[in-house]
Amino acid sequence: MAYKWGMAVDLDRCTGCEACVIACGAENNIPTVGPTEAARGRAMPWIRVERYWEGEFPDVRLKFRPVLCQQCDNAPCEPVCPTYASHHTEDGLNAQVYNRCIGTRYCANACPYTVRFFNFFNPTWDKPLHLQLNPDVSVREVGVAEKCTFCVQRINAAKTEARADGTNIKDGDLQTACAQSCPARAIVFGDLNDPDSEVSRLSRSPRGSLLLEEVGTKPKVTYLSRQSQA
Amino acid sequence: MSGVYALFADPDAAERAVEALRAQGLGTDEITIISAQPYESYAFSHTGGSSSWMFRVAAAGGTVGLACAFALTSLTQRAWPINTGGMPIVALWTNLIIMFEMTMLGAVLSTVGTLLWSTGLPRRRPAFYDPAVSTGAILVGVEQPKHASPVLATTLARAGGQVKTLA
Amino acid sequence: MSQTVDPITDDLLRPVLRTSPRFWLTVAVLGLIVAAGAGAWIYQLYYGFGVTGIRWPIFWAVYVTNFVFWIGISHAGTLISAILRLMDAEWRRPVTRCAEAITVFALMIGGMFPIIHLGRPWHFFWLIPYPNQRGLWPNFRSPLVWDFLAITTYLIGSVLFLALPMIPDFALLRDRTTGWRRRVYGTLALGWRGTTIEWQRLETAMSIMAVVILPVAVSVHTIVSFDFSMAPVPMWHSTIFGPYFVAGAIFSGVAALILAMALLRRFLELGAYLRPLHFENLGKLLLLMSLVWSYFVFSERLTIWYGNDPAEMAVFRTTQEGSFAPLYWTMVVCNFIVPFALLAPKRTRTTISGCVAASVAVLVGMWLERFLIIVPSLGHKHLPYSWATYRPQPVEIVITIATFAAMTLFYVLFAKFVPIISIWELKVGRQPAPAAVDLDVRPEAMGVRR
Numbered sequence: 001m002a003y004k005w006g007m008a009v010d011l012d013r014c015t016g017c018e019a020c021v022i023a024c025g026a027e028n029n030i031p032t033v034g035p036t037e038a039a040r041g042r043a044m045p046w047i048r049v050e051r052y053w054e055g056e057f058p059d060v061r062l063k064f065r066p067v068l069c070q071q072c073d074n075a076p077c078e079p080v081c082p083t084y085a086s087h088h089t090e091d092g093l094n095a096q097v098y099n100r101c102i103g104t105r106y107c108a109n110a111c112p113y114t115v116r117f118f119n120f121f122n123p124t125w126d127k128p129l130h131l132q133l134n135p136d137v138s139v140r141e142v143g144v145a146e147k148c149t150f151c152v153q154r155i156n157a158a159k160t161e162a163r164a165d166g167t168n169i170k171d172g173d174l175q176t177a178c179a180q181s182c183p184a185r186a187i188v189f190g191d192l193n194d195p196d197s198e199v200s201r202l203s204r205s206p207r208g209s210l211l212l213e214e215v216g217t218k219p220k221v222t223y224l225s226r227q228s229q230a
Numbered sequence: 231m232s233g234v235y236a237l238f239a240d241p242d243a244a245e246r247a248v249e250a251l252r253a254q255g256l257g258t259d260e261i262t263i264i265s266a267q268p269y270e271s272y273a274f275s276h277t278g279g280s281s282s283w284m285f286r287v288a289a290a291g292g293t294v295g296l297a298c299a300f301a302l303t304s305l306t307q308r309a310w311p312i313n314t315g316g317m318p319i320v321a322l323w324t325n326l327i328i329m330f331e332m333t334m335l336g337a338v339l340s341t342v343g344t345l346l347w348s349t350g351l352p353r354r355r356p357a358f359y360d361p362a363v364s365t366g367a368i369l370v371g372v373e374q375p376k377h378a379s380p381v382l383a384t385t386l387a388r389a390g391g392q393v394k395t396l397a
Numbered sequence: 398m399s400q401t402v403d404p405i406t407d408d409l410l411r412p413v414l415r416t417s418p419r420f421w422l423t424v425a426v427l428g429l430i431v432a433a434g435a436g437a438w439i440y441q442l443y444y445g446f447g448v449t450g451i452r453w454p455i456f457w458a459v460y461v462t463n464f465v466f467w468i469g470i471s472h473a474g475t476l477i478s479a480i481l482r483l484m485d486a487e488w489r490r491p492v493t494r495c496a497e498a499i500t501v502f503a504l505m506i507g508g509m510f511p512i513i514h515l516g517r518p519w520h521f522f523w524l525i526p527y528p529n530q531r532g533l534w535p536n537f538r539s540p541l542v543w544d545f546l547a548i549t550t551y552l553i554g555s556v557l558f559l560a561l562p563m564i565p566d567f568a569l570l571r572d573r574t575t576g577w578r579r580r581v582y583g584t585l586a587l588g589w590r591g592t593t594i595e596w597q598r599l600e601t602a603m604s605i606m607a608v609v610i611l612p613v614a615v616s617v618h619t620i621v622s623f624d625f626s627m628a629p630v631p632m633w634h635s636t637i638f639g640p641y642f643v644a645g646a647i648f649s650g651v652a653a654l655i656l657a658m659a660l661l662r663r664f665l666e667l668g669a670y671l672r673p674l675h676f677e678n679l680g681k682l683l684l685l686m687s688l689v690w691s692y693f694v695f696s697e698r699l700t701i702w703y704g705n706d707p708a709e710m711a712v713f714r715t716t717q718e719g720s721f722a723p724l725y726w727t728m729v730v731c732n733f734i735v736p737f738a739l740l741a742p743k744r745t746r747t748t749i750s751g752c753v754a755a756s757v758a759v760l761v762g763m764w765l766e767r768f769l770i771i772v773p774s775l776g777h778k779h780l781p782y783s784w785a786t787y788r789p790q791p792v793e794i795v796i797t798i799a800t801f802a803a804m805t806l807f808y809v810l811f812a813k814f815v816p817i818i819s820i821w822e823l824k825v826g827r828q829p830a831p832a833a834v835d836l837d838v839r840p841e842a843m844g845v846r847r
Contacts, residue, residue, distance in 0.1 A: 041452030041785055050782035067780065076629050078314035079324075082541040083523050084533060088313035100533065102523060103446070103516015104541055105456035109775060110628035114454040114783040118516060120447030142445045143516025212779050215629050218316075241828075266569065267821040268596035269828065278594040281601035288605045302526060306534035317538055324538045327620065328546055334613045335550045338606060342557050345602040346587075349595045351564075353588035363591060364572035366403055 003169070004092040005150050006192035006220040007179070008202035009066055012227050013186035016064040018049050023181035024068075027151060029137045031123030044117035046148040047178050063226070066187065068178070069094060069115045069148035070211065070219030077107035077116060085145070092192075092220060093150055103143035112215045116147045150189070151176040171197040192220065234382050235262070235371020236391030237362050241269045244368040247389035248274045254385055256372065262358060264369040274370075287344045288337045295336020299329040360394065405824060409816045410573065412665045419664075420813065427806035434799020437792045438513060446516055450790040454783045455775040459793040460514035461624075462767040463800060466649070467507030468548065468621050469642070469763065473650030474500030474555060475614035476682075479607040488678055490826040491670045494819045495661060496654050497559040502807040503653070504552045506800050511544065513796065540623040547613070547620045554610045561602060564589050565821045618646040625770065631708040632701065632774045641693040645763060648686035648732075652759035655679050657808065659753045661817055670818050673747055680752040683759065684740035691733045711777045711784075720786065721773045724765050731762025 024030065024047045033042045047068035054061045071094050077086050078094060085100035086107045096116075108116035122142045125133065133139065136153040140146050158174040171190050179187040190199035202208065203222040210219050238244040244263065251261050258277045269275050303325040311319045346352070358373045370391065372382055383393045441448050451458055474497035481489035512518045524535050524545045535542045567586035571579055589595060622642035625633040635641075655676060662671040701709045716725040735758040738745075745751035772787050811817070 037447065041455075042447060043453070048782075050780065052782065067782075073316055075315045079317055079536070079538040080540060080627060081314070082536055082539040082545075084310075084312050084314070084536045086314070088315070100523075101517070102520045103518075104511075104514075105451075105516065106539070106541060106624070106628070108454070108456045109630060112629050112779045114778055114780065117453060118446075118451075118456060120451070121445040141517075142447075143518075145516070215779065217629075263593050264591045265593075265596075266565070266591055267824045267828075268593075268600060270600075270825075271828070275593050275596065278597050281597050284598070284601045285605060288609070292609075303537045306526070307537065310533060312536075314536065314538055321538050324543075327543045327616075328537050330616060331543075331546045331550045331613070334609050334616075335553065337609045338550075338554045338557060341602050341605045341609070342561070345561070345598050349598050351587040351589060351595075359590050361572040364569045365406075 001193055002090050002092075003155075003191045004193040004220070005071065005155065006092075006190065006199050006203060006222070007068075007150070007176075008188045008199050008205075008208070008222045008224060010184075010186045010188070010202070010224040011063075011065060012207075012224060013184040014049075014064060014066060014182075015184055015186075016049050016051065016062075017183065019181045019183060020047050020066055020178035020187060021045050021049060023177040024148070026132065027134055027137070027177035028149070029123075029133050029139050030146075031119075031125065033121075037120070042120045044119075044146065046115070046117070046146070065211075065223065066178070067113055067115060067211070068221070069150070070113060070217065070221045071150060073218035073220065074216060076110040076112065076217060080106040080110050082106070091155070093152060093155075094147075095152070096145065096147055096149065098138060098140050098144045098146065101144045103145065105145060107145055112212050112217060113219075116145055119144050119146065171199075232375075233262075233358050233371055233373040234375060234386070234393065234395045235358070235360070235369050236383075236386035236389070236393045237360060237367040237369055238389070238391045239367060241265075241272050241274075241368060243390045244370050245272050245274050247370045247386055247391055250385045250389045251370070251372070251382070254381070260372055260375075262369070262371050262373055264359065264363050266363050266366055269368075284341065284344050284348075288341045291340025291343075292333045292337035294340070295332040295334070296329050298336070299332035300325070302332075303328050405827075406569070406573075406820055408667070408669065409818050409820050409823070410570070412812055413570065413814065413816055414574070416813065420809070423809055424806065427802045427809065430802035431799050431806055434796045434803070437795040437799070441513075441792050442518070448790060448792050450788050450793060452785060452787065454778055455772055455785060455787040457514070457771050457775060458787050459768070459789045459797060460510050461771055462764065463797055464507055464510035464514070465621055465642075465767045465770075466764050467503045467510070467800065467804075468618060469646035469649045469767075470653045471500045471503035471507060471551070471555070471650065472614055472618060472643075472646040473503075473654040474498070474559070475610055476647055476650060477654065478558065479611045479614070482603070482607045483611075487826050488675060490822050491667075491818045492654070492658065492675055492679075493822065494559070494562070494815075495657055495817055497555065498808060498811050498817070499650070499653055499657055500555045501552070501559050502804055502811070504548065504555060505807070506803055508548050508552065509800075511541070540620065540627050543620045544624060547617045551610075551613050551617045554606065554613055558603075558606050558610055561599060561606070562819055562822060563815055564599070565591065566816055566819060569820060570816075615643055618642045625774075630774050630778060631706075632712040633770075635697060637693060637697050641690075641697065644686060644689045644693055645766060648683070648690050649760060649763035651679055651683045651686060652756035652763070655683065655752050655756040656760065659749055659756075661812065662749070665812060665817065667818065670823065673749055676749045676752040677747050680740050680746045680755065683752070683755060684736055684746075687733055687736040687740070687759070708777075708779050711781075712774050715773050715777055716769055721769060725769055728762045728765040728769060731758040732766065735759075735762075 028046060030044050030046060047066055049064050049066050051064045054063060071092060075094050078088055082104060083100045083102055085097045087095055089095050105118055108118060119140050119142050123139060154174060158169045162169045171194060176189045179189040188199050188202055190197040192200055192203065194200060202224060205224055207224040208222040209225060211223055236247065238247060248261060263274050304320045307320045360369055363369050375382055383395065387393045477489055477496035478493045512521045515521055524542060526535055564586060567582050568589040570582040571586045574582060619639040622638040626635055626638040658671050662668055701713050715721050736755045739751045739755040740746045776786060777784050
């Protein structure tokens with residue numbers, strides 16, 4: 001059976017440390033745009049930690065939530081792309097093909113989670129940071145849209161190895177960069193088609209809910225609600 | 231190109247000239263009438279038969295456009311079946327838009343095509359024309375007459391026009 | 398035969414045959430502004446798209462506003478030419494070519510914007526469906542591909558709709574000019590003589606085109622509206638967008654036509670042909686469209702306000718009382734209050750300046766309307782963390798101004814090259830009337846001078 005990659009994010013465990021953001025950026029060659037451009041809204045965090053303040057001082061509470069591409073089964077970003085750069089794979093991922101993107105940015109507008117980003121300039125890495133680039137991931141040029149891919153390069157590598165071994169990918173063999181780096185293990189990644197995988201188990205949790213479920217995008221990331229009131 | 235023609239100052243005179251030529255036994259397709267504007271309300275304007283067949287050609291052109299659009303969308307969608315948002319591979323609702331536009335384009339192009347074909351345009355200017363037409367005169371004449379020119383010339387002159395002959 | 402005294406032809410050919418220094422000055426100034434716009438685009442291509450004000454999450458702003466605005470303006474010609482032609486409304490005769498020219502040039506300018514706003518515009522041709530070694534066809538499910546086909550079809554149709562009735566006027570010019578002009582007009586006239594067959598076929602072709610181009614025009618702006626309504630963005634995903642945009646397009650198109658006619662009347666001395674009657678009739682149409690537009694806006698906003706959906710209300714509030722309120726209420730004044738005040742009372746409607754003032758207000762209001770559909774919604778999507786503001790940058794402003802200059806420039810050049818009022822069509826309207834003509838039409842409408 002084909003895989004169906006999904007994720008569970010436990011908001012009770014998430015501390016808002018943003019290690020996932022850094023790891024994702026390192027793994028996927030996301031350029032840093034600098035403070036001026038970031039202030040102008042050009043930063044490209046494929047996973048971001050949304051932070052909301054609730055209440056009035058002194059009863060202020062802080063809520064945060066990591067938001068990344070939900071790899072929607074009913075993705076609004078896919079039918080609108082005129083060049084099929086955004087489409088759905090058999091593994092249930094929303095793929096972004098940089099070579100086909102002409103930069104209409106319709107996909108970014110259509111995404112209700114706004115997890116799609118656009119390269120406003122050609123990315124640069126000051127030496128020696130260019131040595132840190134991941135050779136498994138392409139570097140995108142100006143005018144191209146990009147977003148979280150569930151570390152598809154790692155998925156493909158794991159699939160190749162599993163096929164060489166003649167088996168399937170076992171739960172836990174494969175981790176996205178964000179799941180790998182989270183110190184609280186708040187992010188869990190795996191195969192939703194495997195009923196015994198940890199992500200399947202967590203997606204059935206009574207604390208689980210889908211983000212913007214009412215929009216009807218059928219996202220594949222389950223958010224486990226925060227229980228503690230602190 | 232040879233022929234004889236006369237210039238008339240107003241459409242009523244031209245109409246009388248045409249009737250005089252018809253009385254001489256000339257058929258409608260032998261008489262050439264040239265003017266700088268169409269005179270719909272006069273009988274001499276309606277010589278070429280009905281043009282309603284152009285509507286039918288336009289409809290046919292539209293049908294061709296429709297078929298092309300249907301083929302273009304469904305065949306290409308089936309050739310590279312790519313899942314976008316769970317929509318069907320051949321999505322008829324959206325393909326209808328493409329089919330509509332190409333139907334209209336087919337109708338437009340076939341109309342222009344039949345216009346050019348049935349009028350023989352573009353064409354290097356043939357000799358049977360008089361620039362006086364552009365000042366408002368109406369030219370009534372016969373190109374390559376079968377009968378003797380003097381007879382026609384007299385008829386046209388009697389109808390009130392300035393007669394000119396092309397050798 | 399000596400040249401007959403033909404004041405109509407003389408008046409209408411004069412702008413073509415005689416050139417004043419003012420013409421060259423106008424062309425030079427407009428050309429400079431257009432060049433500045435081209436320079437701005439080259440600057441954007443060289444330094445990267447980031448020189449614009451576009452940002453996460455407002456990925457469409459001034460360029461797409463301009464796109465929708467100009468495609469909307471292009472509905473002027475179709476309405477006047479096609480609908481009035483099909484209704485046998487005689488007062489359309491001096492107005493058809495002005496209107497059709499607006500359509501063609503507005504489409505050409507509007508059609509540039511999908512290319513200007515692309516991240517990688519050098520690949521724009523990937524939208525053209527032709528067999529290629531990339532092995533891919535465009536995604537026919539995407540509204541942008543529908544845009545491409547619709548605008549191409551409408552452009553081809555409009556160019557032909559404009560060009561066909563120009564053939565007899567080219568023949569007229571061929572016979573009235575000498576030298577290189579005669580050769581050019583002679584080629585363009587395609588050997589037209591004016592035989593009865595040619596006239597019959599031409600008029601039938603025009604009738605068919607009028608019938609065909611109307612649904613195309615309606616479909617074009619509907620499809621442009623689909624660029625927005627197909628996305629689940631608050632206050633975009635609305636079923637009213639199709640008719641709403643078409644009404645808005647006709648609205649802005651009529652306003653542009655009134656303005657263009659007023660300028661032609663003034664600068665080409667066509668006061669005997671573009672008369673207060675024409676402005677009054679178009680003014681009535683403008684008032685009607687203002688009411689239709691207001692009706693659609695009211696319908697939409699009432700539905701949203703009544704439903705009180707949090708995501709939609711966030712956008713609603715930002716336009717009604719939030720940061721976009723000044724622009725929003727300016728738009729309401731420009732699109733509803735000013736046209737109503739100027740065009741409902743007969744006293745101001747029958748003056749040309751009343752109609753022109755209303756038209757200018759409408760053009761400003763409609764540009765704002767496009768902007769206010771796009772930017773507030775994108776700046777207030779479902780997740781509040783992503784809310785943001787947008788500020789246009791000099792590149793976008795320069796290019797916007799340059800498109801207005803380009804439109805004017807195209808128009809000025811067109812009026813220099815071709816008589817802006819269709820001479821033969823005008824003369825047909827002034828033919829002595831046997832029973833076939835509608836006797837209810839006032840003689841003034843037929844152009845008979847009193």
